[in-house]
Amino acid sequence: MPTRSQCPISNVLDHVGDKWSLLIIRDLMFFNKHAYSDLQNSDEKMATNILSSRLEKLEGDGLISKRVDPNDKRKKVYRLTPAGVDMLPILIEMIVWSSNHAPDLNIPTELVAKARSDRAGLIQDLTSRLTAQLNT
Amino acid sequence: MPTRSQCPISNVLDHVGDKWSLLIIRDLMFFNKHAYSDLQNSDEKMATNILSSRLEKLEGDGLISKRVDPNDKRKKVYRLTPAGVDMLPILIEMIVWSSNHAPDLNIPTELVAKARSDRAGLIQDLTSRLTAQLNT
DNA sequence: ACATTTAACTTTTAAAATGCAAGTTAAATT
DNA sequence: AATTTAACTTGCATTTTAAAAGTTAAATGT
16 A cells, blocks of 8 residues: 555554454454464454455564464464554554444453553553563 | 454444545544545545545444535535544554654644643543534 | 536446455475 | 375455546525
8 A cells, every 4th residue: 555645544544444454463462363374263254365465565564574483384473563562552442442332242341441440551561461472 | 344243343443444434534533624525635635436435334334424514505514423533542543653653754743742641631632622513 | 697616426437456266385294 | 105284376256446527406606
């Protein structure tokens, strides 16, 4: 996606403004999915060619990294980069929005409670957990 | 867009997971654009048929409302609903993300500073300003 | 009052993206 | 050595997007 404008919101959408990219980031962020097949098996069932092209774009955009699994060279390990980790507050606010406007979904109640009571702490905790993974 | 899963993030993307919808919300939220032609003239220049279909979907999803301008019956007035206003924290976090990872864009520095120093106050202020508009 | 302009769309059509199924390749397992 | 697994790629039909032109009703200008 070419840059459409100098707007910071538009800029984020240039990276993740589609139906799938943020779900990949979600899976890397909250569900410890790191393999292609893990990502393919999320509830939304994204097509393999789309997954492939989104991973390629996210990597090109510097939001995720890809490396060969040293224990099994067939496998690739996908991870969030620091820029990808920093998408966390956006995802948290999406969860909060749904908890307010679509409460019948599978809302992670505990996370939402923490987001309300100690938002900065929650982000700190999750960020350091994710950042720790980067050095393994 | 049909519901893809029970995930709260996926749910938000079912509403605004495309390149354009959040830009419409941005324009209603930050730039006081309320007419079709205003929205059409944003920097990203969305095609008129796309704008039309997005407005229709956003209205159907309960994020915006549409009414005839009483002063000029050719005009329609588009506004955010409370659910639309509640997207504000998501947009703020996008702005913050770009301020950190794409600082060369047009970052609203003052807003970002406020977001860092008194996030709750910022959201409160902007929300009440937007909510006030709903009763005019 | 009549012609022109404005606002909000709709329609058309070509190009691009998506979604589905099947196929490929290299590495691990049996 | 044969089979299975993981990560893709390819082909093709369908859907969505984008760009341009056209429509309709209301307001404005003369």
